[in-house]
Structures are given as C-alpha cells and as structure tokens.
Amino acid sequence: PLPERPNRWTPNNIRLAMSILPSGNFTWAEATRGGTRMPPNQATVDAMVRIATLAQEARDRIGRPFLITSWYRPPEVNARVGGASRSRHIVGDAIDFYCNGLTGYQLYLALDPWWTGGLGRYTRFPNLCHLDARGTRARWVH
Numbered sequence: 001p002l003p004e005r006p007n008r009w010t011p012n013n014i015r016l017a018m019s020i021l022p023s024g025n026f027t028w029a030e031a032t033r034g035g036t037r038m039p040p041n042q043a044t045v046d047a048m049v050r051i052a053t054l055a056q057e058a059r060d061r062i063g064r065p066f067l068i069t070s071w072y073r074p075p076e077v078n079a080r081v082g083g084a085s086r087s088r089h090i091v092g093d094a095i096d097f098y099c100n101g102l103t104g105y106q107l108y109l110a111l112d113p114w115w116t117g118g119l120g121r122y123t124r125f126p127n128l129c130h131l132d133a134r135g136t137r138a139r140w141v142h
Helices: 042-062 075-080 104-111
Strands: 067-070 094-098 118-121 129-132 138-141
Touching: 042 094, 042 104, 042 129, 104 118, 104 129
Parallel strands: 118 138
Antiparallel strands: 067 094, 094 129, 118 129
C-alpha cells in the first residue's frame, strides 16, 4: 500500500514521489531537486506549499505541464548559481519553469493580467518564466 498523505507537510514528513497538493501536479521531488535541496524549517515548507497552490492554478490556466528548472534553493546554492541576494527561491515560494511549445515571453503575456505575485522572464533563457508568491505584484525582465 502507498503511504498515507499527511494532514500537513513538515520538514520531517516530505515524500519525494508524492504531489504537494492532494490532486496537484507538482511533486516534492520537483520542489527539492530530487531531494538534494530539502527545506530546513516549517516556514520554507509552507512557502513551497503556497507557490505549489498558486502555480497549480497557473498551470491549469495555461493547460500545459510546467517543467520546473528551479524551485527551493538554499542560500549557498542560490549564491553559487548567481541568484539575487534576496531571491524568493531562498524563501521557497518561487519557481522557474518552461512549457514545451511556448516561449517565456508567451507565458509572461498569458500570466501577466491575473498573476498577483512576482512574474519574470529571462532574455538569456528565452523559454524560461519565473513565478513567485511574494504577496505583491512585481514584474521584471532580465
């Protein structure tokens, strides 16, 4: 039998193969880069669940899988990959992703009218898009 789903995720009960949301598409394996970037505390877990909830709505609106390239990044990993010093990836409530068949610009245009958090795209990586749950509307292109 499959393990029972916990009522609330904590740093101690994460199951990599399990979806973060009961009927969601995003797994803990995606959020933690295969278990190599585990959340250190409850605040980070809660932030990861928050962006999973919001990103699920975005995915459902776009109608295509979001292929995650980056989710939670501990501060040392974030620094190593050249992330912003106050990156939402460190908090746990940001994702970088792409969708097959769509550019980052197309994703940005589709999400911009209704996404209430941070939304960005990368000129250096034209297929990537960034979403975060910072609680205020922010837009950027790097």
